[in-house]
Amino acid sequence: MPATSLADWLRAESDDTLTALLRxxxxxxxxPPSDTTVLATRAGTPGSIARACEDLDTFTLAVLDALLLEGADADPVPLAAVAALVGTDVTAALARLRARALVWGSDDALRVPPSARDALGPFPAGLGAPSPALAGAxxxxxxxxxxxxxxxxxxxLAAGPPIGRTRDATHDLPLARAETPVQRLLARGLLLRRDDQTVELPRELxxxxxxxxxxxxxxxxEPDLPVHPHQTSTVDKTAAGEAMELLRHTEALLxxxxxxxxxxxKSGGLGVRELRKLAKDLEIEEAHATLLAELAVGAGLVADSEAATPEWVPTTLMDSWxxxxxxxxxxxxxxxxxxxxxxxxLAGGRDAKDKPIAPLSEELRRPLxxxxxxxxxxALAELPAGDGVKSTDELVAVLAWRAPRRGGRLRDExxxxxxxxxxxxxxxxxxxxxxxxxALLDEDRPRAVEAILDALPAPVDHVLVQADLTVVAPGPLEPELAAEMAAVADVESAGHATVYRITEASVRRAxxxxxxxxxxxxxxxxxSATPVPQALSYLVDDVARRHGRLRGGAAGSFLRCDDEALLAEVLANPVAEEYDLRLIAPTVLISSFPLAEVIDGLRAAGFAPAAEGPDGRVLDLRHGGRRLPAKARAARRGTGxxxxxxxxxxxxIVSNLRAGDAASARRRGAAVRAPVGGGADTSATLELLSRATLGRREVWIGFVDSRGTASQRVVRPVRVGSGVLEGADNERYPLHRITSAALVEE
Incomplete structure (x- = not known):
C-alpha cells in the first residue's frame, strides 16, 4: 500500500536511509527534530527544498519538473508517465530525489512535496498551464x-518562461477585429489571458x-569538456612562472x-586613485592589482591601521614572509x-545603489x-593530470549543467x-x-611545498654584469644575492631573466x-660570471669618495648648563654612563634616552635639573595617567x-526520531501537566514518576531540551532523585525540563 504522506514514508524507511538524508x-x-512528523514538515518547506536542489544536476531537476508537470504535488503519479515525459530512463534520478526526500512513494504512486512548486517556480520545465480548449485539438x-x-x-515563449507582458491583452477581441499578433493569438485561443497585461502560452503549444x-x-x-593533453612537468613549470611573477608583484606592493x-x-576599501597607481607602478591590469591587494590583506600581510586617519599598512608578518x-x-x-x-x-562593478564597488570593501564579502x-x-582535478580545458566557457557550461540552481546570478562569472x-x-x-x-586541495601541504619546489627554477648564485652598467640575473637569485642586488641596483625589467640597472643613486643607496x-x-x-667593466668600478669609487663627508646623528634629549664644572660633575657620576650622556660642546650634553627618563635619573642621583621647551620655558613632564594599548580587531574569515x-x-538524531515516534504512537492515560512558573508545586509529576519506577511501568514524558526544542519520549524509569529522571536506556532527563507525564497503558 503506497505511503499517504512524507512522514509515513520516512517512518517506514531504515535508519541508514534517514542518516543519509540528514547528512x-x-x-x-x-x-534536531523531535519525531518524523517534524522532520517531514521541515523537509517540505520551500526554503529547505530550494537548498536541497542546489547540488542537483540538470537531468535530475528535469525529472522533478516532469513530476510537477504530471501533478505529483497534488496526486500520486506512476513512474511510466514521468519516464514518457522525460523520454528516457529516470531510475537513477529518482533514486537521488528519494535520497533527499524530494520524492517518495512506490513507482506506481510517486509524490513530491506540495511546496515544491513554490521552491522551483510556477512553470516547471518552462511550460505554462494546460488549456482545456486545446484538449484533443x-x-x-x-x-x-x-x-x-x-x-x-x-x-x-516556448523557450520559457511562458509568460509575456503586453498592452494588447486589455480586451478580448474577435479575430476579425484583432490587429496585433497578441490579439490574434488570444482570439484563436493560442494564448491565455491572465490579466490586462499578462498572457501565457498553453502547455500543449x-x-x-x-x-x-x-x-x-x-x-x-552533460556537455562535453574538450581538453588539451600536456606533460605534467610542462604544466607545473608554466604555472611556476606565473607564481614567480605573483611573488614579485606582492613584494613590490608590500x-x-x-x-x-x-x-x-570612509566607506571602507581602497580608492580608485590608489588602485590605478598600484597597477601603473607594477605594470599590471587593475583586476590583477585588486587580486594582489585582496591576497595581501587575506594573508594578514596588510591590515587596516584603524587609526584616526586609517591606512592600509603592512603588518609585522611582512618581514617574516x-x-x-x-x-x-x-x-x-x-x-x-x-x-x-x-x-x-566584483570590484569595479556596481552595487544595488549603482555605486562603484571598491577593492577591499565589505561589498566583496561572500562567505560561500x-x-x-x-x-x-x-572539476579540473577530475581530469587526468596534465589535461587542460580548451576554453573556460566550456567549463562554465559543464558546471552550469551539473548544478544549475547553485551560485545565483554570479554562477557563471x-x-x-x-x-x-x-x-x-x-x-x-x-x-x-x-x-x-x-596537493593543496587534498590538504597535503608538505606535498604541495615539494611540488612547487620541483616546478620553480633553481636559484642561481651569479649574475652577468654588462658594459652599459646593467646586470642580468639569468634566473631567480639566491636570497642573499637577491638582497645584495636589490640594495645596489634598480630593477629595469623583470621576468625569467631580471635586468638590473646600476646608477649613482643606487650605489649611494647601498x-x-x-x-x-x-x-x-x-x-x-x-x-659576476662576466668581467666587471671598468666603468662600474669608477662609478663605485667616485660615489664612495663623496659619500659621508657630512654626517648626522640622533639624540633623544640634551642638557645645557653655563657652569662647566657642574657638567663635569654629571659626567663623572655613574648616571652619565647609565643614560649615555656625551659632551658635544663645553656647555652641552646629549643623550639617546628620552628627556623625562634623563631628568628622573639625574634627580635620583642628587642633581636638580629642570626640563625646558623650545622657547626656554620650564616644562612639566609628569605622567598624565595610565594608557592601555588599543586591541586589534580579530580577523574575520568566511564560514563557507x-x-x-x-x-x-x-x-x-535518528535514535531520537524513533523514540519520538514511539512516544507518539503509544496509548497513554491521563497526563499530569507540569505547572507553569518556577514557584509552582511539581509533587504530582514526581509522584507519578515514582509510582512508575516502583511498578516498573513505562511512562510517557514531554520535555524541552537545552535548545528549547519540545519532544516526547517513552521511558522505563529506574530511579528518580537529585532532580533527574534516569531511564533504562541510560538517558537522564532533568526534572525541571519535563513538561508532562503519563503512565503508558498496558
Missing part, C-alpha cells in the same frame, strides 16, 4: 494557420513548438605600501586565496566564495573569475591543474646601508558551507 540535507537537523494544424510574426512570438518533447536530448546530457600606505576609504623561501611564500598566498571569503572579481572556488578546482585568478596564482597552467594545487666601496667591489668580482554532519551525530 545530505544539513538544515533538517538544526535544531490538432495543435500542428493550428500552428500552421498563424502568421510569421505570431509564430515568432510563440516560439520565444509549448511542447509542440519544442518538437513534441518537453526536454531535448541535448539538454539532458614595499610600496610600507613607504607610503594608501588611505582607507619576505625572509621565507619562495615556495613557502607561495603556499601562504595560495592558502589565503583558497580560504578567501570574498570575490575580488571558498566553496565556489573549490568547486571549480575540483564566478567560474571565469576563479579560472583567471587560479592562473595568476599558478594554480592552473595551460588550463590544467598543477601538482601543487592538487653605501647608506653601511656597505663600503670595497664590499661592493668584492660583490661584483665574486658574483555548514559543517558536514557525521554518521555518529546523524545516528543520535
Amino acid at each position: 545530505s540535507r544539513r538544515d533538517l537537523s538544526t535544531p 490538432d495543435v500542428e494544424t493550428l500552428l500552421a494557420e498563424v502568421g510569421s510574426d505570431e509564430h515568432a512570438l510563440l516560439t520565444k 509549448g511542447i509542440a513548438l519544442r518538437g513534441g518533447v518537453v526536454f531535448t536530448e541535448r539538454s539532458l546530457s 614595499t610600496s605600501w610600507a613607504e607610503q600606505p594608501p588611505p582607507v576609504l 619576505l625572509a621565507s623561501p619562495a615556495a613557502q611564500r607561495w603556499i601562504t598566498l595560495a592558502q589565503a586565496w583558497l580560504e578567501l571569503p570574498r570575490l575580488p572579481g 566564495a571558498p566553496v565556489a572556488r573549490r568547486r571549480v578546482l575540483a 564566478t567560474v571565469r573569475w576563479t579560472m583567471a585568478e587560479a592562473t595568476t596564482l599558478g594554480f592552473v597552467g595551460l588550463g590544467a591543474l598543477t601538482s601543487a594545487a592538487r 653605501l647608506d646601508t653601511g656597505r663600503t666601496a670595497d664590499e661592493l667591489h668584492a660583490l661584483f668580482r665574486t658574483k 558551507e555548514p559543517a558536514v554532519l557525521t554518521d555518529e551525530q546523524a545516528g543520535r
Whole structure:
C-alpha cells in the first residue's frame, strides 16, 4: 500500500536511509527534530527544498519538473508517465530525489512535496498551464494557420518562461477585429489571458513548438569538456612562472605600501586613485592589482591601521614572509586565496545603489566564495593530470549543467573569475591543474611545498654584469644575492631573466646601508660570471669618495648648563654612563634616552635639573595617567558551507526520531501537566514518576531540551532523585525540563 504522506514514508524507511538524508540535507537537523512528523514538515518547506536542489544536476531537476508537470504535488503519479515525459530512463534520478526526500512513494504512486512548486517556480520545465480548449485539438494544424510574426512570438515563449507582458491583452477581441499578433493569438485561443497585461502560452503549444518533447536530448546530457593533453612537468613549470611573477608583484606592493600606505576609504576599501597607481607602478591590469591587494590583506600581510586617519599598512608578518623561501611564500598566498571569503572579481562593478564597488570593501564579502572556488578546482582535478580545458566557457557550461540552481546570478562569472585568478596564482597552467594545487586541495601541504619546489627554477648564485652598467640575473637569485642586488641596483625589467640597472643613486643607496666601496667591489668580482667593466668600478669609487663627508646623528634629549664644572660633575657620576650622556660642546650634553627618563635619573642621583621647551620655558613632564594599548580587531574569515554532519551525530538524531515516534504512537492515560512558573508545586509529576519506577511501568514524558526544542519520549524509569529522571536506556532527563507525564497503558 503506497505511503499517504512524507512522514509515513520516512517512518517506514531504515535508519541508514534517514542518516543519509540528514547528512545530505544539513538544515533538517538544526535544531534536531523531535519525531518524523517534524522532520517531514521541515523537509517540505520551500526554503529547505530550494537548498536541497542546489547540488542537483540538470537531468535530475528535469525529472522533478516532469513530476510537477504530471501533478505529483497534488496526486500520486506512476513512474511510466514521468519516464514518457522525460523520454528516457529516470531510475537513477529518482533514486537521488528519494535520497533527499524530494520524492517518495512506490513507482506506481510517486509524490513530491506540495511546496515544491513554490521552491522551483510556477512553470516547471518552462511550460505554462494546460488549456482545456486545446484538449484533443490538432495543435500542428493550428500552428500552421498563424502568421510569421505570431509564430515568432510563440516560439520565444516556448523557450520559457511562458509568460509575456503586453498592452494588447486589455480586451478580448474577435479575430476579425484583432490587429496585433497578441490579439490574434488570444482570439484563436493560442494564448491565455491572465490579466490586462499578462498572457501565457498553453502547455500543449509549448511542447509542440519544442518538437513534441518537453526536454531535448541535448539538454539532458552533460556537455562535453574538450581538453588539451600536456606533460605534467610542462604544466607545473608554466604555472611556476606565473607564481614567480605573483611573488614579485606582492613584494613590490608590500614595499610600496610600507613607504607610503594608501588611505582607507570612509566607506571602507581602497580608492580608485590608489588602485590605478598600484597597477601603473607594477605594470599590471587593475583586476590583477585588486587580486594582489585582496591576497595581501587575506594573508594578514596588510591590515587596516584603524587609526584616526586609517591606512592600509603592512603588518609585522611582512618581514617574516619576505625572509621565507619562495615556495613557502607561495603556499601562504595560495592558502589565503583558497580560504578567501570574498570575490575580488566584483570590484569595479556596481552595487544595488549603482555605486562603484571598491577593492577591499565589505561589498566583496561572500562567505560561500571558498566553496565556489573549490568547486571549480575540483572539476579540473577530475581530469587526468596534465589535461587542460580548451576554453573556460566550456567549463562554465559543464558546471552550469551539473548544478544549475547553485551560485545565483554570479554562477557563471564566478567560474571565469576563479579560472583567471587560479592562473595568476599558478594554480592552473595551460588550463590544467598543477601538482601543487592538487596537493593543496587534498590538504597535503608538505606535498604541495615539494611540488612547487620541483616546478620553480633553481636559484642561481651569479649574475652577468654588462658594459652599459646593467646586470642580468639569468634566473631567480639566491636570497642573499637577491638582497645584495636589490640594495645596489634598480630593477629595469623583470621576468625569467631580471635586468638590473646600476646608477649613482643606487650605489649611494647601498653605501647608506653601511656597505663600503670595497664590499661592493668584492660583490661584483665574486658574483659576476662576466668581467666587471671598468666603468662600474669608477662609478663605485667616485660615489664612495663623496659619500659621508657630512654626517648626522640622533639624540633623544640634551642638557645645557653655563657652569662647566657642574657638567663635569654629571659626567663623572655613574648616571652619565647609565643614560649615555656625551659632551658635544663645553656647555652641552646629549643623550639617546628620552628627556623625562634623563631628568628622573639625574634627580635620583642628587642633581636638580629642570626640563625646558623650545622657547626656554620650564616644562612639566609628569605622567598624565595610565594608557592601555588599543586591541586589534580579530580577523574575520568566511564560514563557507555548514559543517558536514557525521554518521555518529546523524545516528543520535535518528535514535531520537524513533523514540519520538514511539512516544507518539503509544496509548497513554491521563497526563499530569507540569505547572507553569518556577514557584509552582511539581509533587504530582514526581509522584507519578515514582509510582512508575516502583511498578516498573513505562511512562510517557514531554520535555524541552537545552535548545528549547519540545519532544516526547517513552521511558522505563529506574530511579528518580537529585532532580533527574534516569531511564533504562541510560538517558537522564532533568526534572525541571519535563513538561508532562503519563503512565503508558498496558
